[in-house]
Amino acid sequence: MAAAAVLAFEWLMRPSSIGAGYAAWSGYRGPSDPDKIQIKHRKNGESASHPLEYLDDNGVTVLLYQDAEEVLKQTPRYGTSIVCKKNGQLFGDGTFLAHEVREMGDKLGIEGFSLDKCRHGGMTELEEMGLTEGQGRVLSKHKTAKAYRGYAKETDKRVLEATKKRMRAGWGKAVEEQSGNAISETAEDVFQKSAIAKSDGRG
Numbered sequence: 001m002a003a004a005a006v007l008a009f010e011w012l013m014r015p016s017s018i019g020a021g022y023a024a025w026s027g028y029r030g031p032s033d034p035d036k037i038q039i040k041h042r043k044n045g046e047s048a049s050h051p052l053e054y055l056d057d058n059g060v061t062v063l064l065y066q067d068a069e070e071v072l073k074q075t076p077r078y079g080t081s082i083v084c085k086k087n088g089q090l091f092g093d094g095t096f097l098a099h100e101v102r103e104m105g106d107k108l109g110i111e112g113f114s115l116d117k118c119r120h121g122g123m124t125e126l127e128e129m130g131l132t133e134g135q136g137r138v139l140s141k142h143k144t145a146k147a148y149r150g151y152a153k154e155t156d157k158r159v160l161e162a163t164k165k166r167m168r169a170g171w172g173k174a175v176e177e178q179s180g181n182a183i184s185e186t187a188e189d190v191f192q193k194s195a196i197a198k199s200d201g202r203g
Contacts, residue, residue: 001104003075004083004097006068007039008118011050012140015115017042019097021081021090028072028082042093046141 007013007023017023020042027038033049040047053063063069072082079088083097091097098115105113126136133145142148 009122016093019091020093
């Protein structure tokens with residue numbers, strides 16, 4: 001069940017896609033893409049290839065989803081799908097998996113825990129990290145901007161970051177205007193003194 005939560009939060013999968021087997025073990029660091037996880041979104045038919053690592057400027061491998069991969073490493077491989085029943089059968093595209101996850105959350109004392117909230121939390125994180133709408137849609141695979149925007153939750157962090165960006169821009173403009181005014185005043189002062197000097201025969 002932890003793997004289901006990871007798929008929903010990190011790779012923004014809908015519960016129905018997870019339960020229906022749209023995240024297969026063969027797509028996780030498979031032979032053709034050993035540095036990616038390949039998933040599919042059942043609702044719109046979109047496929048997604050998420051990089052799991054990259055090489056930094058020093059040639060060192062940087063893991064992008066280290067915590068999530070630790071969860072996957074501990075997930076039993078009961079079947080071809082990352083998330084399935086102990087007999088290898090799928091949960092299906094209904095609400096059975098979501099119900100199981102909610103029950104697990106209740107047992108762990110996590111009130112209101114659900115796969116939908118995991119996915120919505122992941123979508124909100126895209127916004128809070130300052131991704132553009134285009135960058136967010138590359139990850140979420142929403143086909144339309146309207147569909148994507150519907151998941152962007154208004155959080156205190158988003159409001160604060162928006163305010164900080166707005167005020168920084170305002171401060172920058174004010175400093176620029178003050179600087180420009182100072183330069184204009186200096187130029188005008190020089191011009192006036194030059195004119196006075198010329199009229200006195202000193203120029």
